[in-house]
Amino acid sequence: MSHNYGSTIVNNSDKIAISAVLFDLDGTLLNTIPLILATHRHTFNKILGWIPSDEVILATIGEPLVRTFGHYGGEKGPEMFREYFEWSAPRTTSHVGVFLDVIPMIEQLRQEGFKTGIVTSRRGESTFSFLEAFEMLHLFDVIISVDDTKEHKPKPAPLLCAMERLELDTPEQVLYVGDAIHDLKCAQNAGMPFAAVSWTAMDKDELSQASPDFWIDEAFDLLRKVERVKSEK
Known part of the structure; x- marks a missing residue:
């Protein structure tokens, strides 16, 4: 429709x-969406060993990252949280x-x-x-x-x-x-x-x-x- x-x-x-x-x-x-997508892909791949689809990532935008990473990473959620910001911080203006x-x-x-x-x-x-x-x-x-x-x-x-x-x-x-x-x-x-x-x-x-x-x-x-x-x- x-x-x-x-x-x-x-x-x-x-x-x-x-x-x-x-x-x-x-x-x-x-x-920021391109950076968000790239950082999610990097974080999921490095910590969990798999990469979510863009649709899955986009559906989480607007909710706190700690909730998203807790849901998908469980006990690895805090590690994902740290990795996310360490990777994205130097790319703030370039991406x-x-x-x-x-x-x-x-x-x-x-x-x-x-x-x-x-x-x-x-x-x-x-x-x-x-x-x-x-x-x-x-x-x-x-x-x-x-x-x-x-x-x-x-x-x-x-x-x-x-x-x-x-x-x-x-x-x-x-x-x-x-x-x-x-x-x-x-x-x-x-x-x-x-x-x-x-x-x-x-x-x-x-x-x-x-x-x-x-x-x-x-x-x-x-x-x-x-x-x-x-x-x-």
Whole structure:
């Protein structure tokens, strides 16, 4: 079945009124997917002696690595975790890029008065390393990594933590932007609207069937879909 993954809001409503935009990191702002795939292949092959398919790897993106490696590696999970970051760390900038126009789009959001943040399942150290490498750290009012909450995507805790730190209390006025089913379910569980990016490497049919509020074809589409509400506090 074919689907329209264009930028039309799914429910055909007008712009949504929000006060903040929270972004996933991997596959949403940064094109880390090739590095993630390569590092998974290396780690699984070295520690477990086999290589998972890309489909298996992609299905785990959005959940904490410790959970993924615990599931597949059992007692070797911690060893896989260490190997993953040792192998990927020196390849951060050489194997990763920023998606087209996301930086000027976020700058424009901030100029228009929206609060902005990152909510990712990546470790804090790694998250800050990426943002510093691409000179993006100053673009965000809050950064929530896997280290900041006991519960993780698809549970709502990471998004609710970001809201608390932004001193916001109306989830309907906070938009989450992501590329994966774990992102979408996290937003739905938090009561937030969700925008799916069409440059996702994930299964678009699966993501579409889970009913994102709208899709964005390119970064600046987001600016055409939102309008600012007055501060809640």
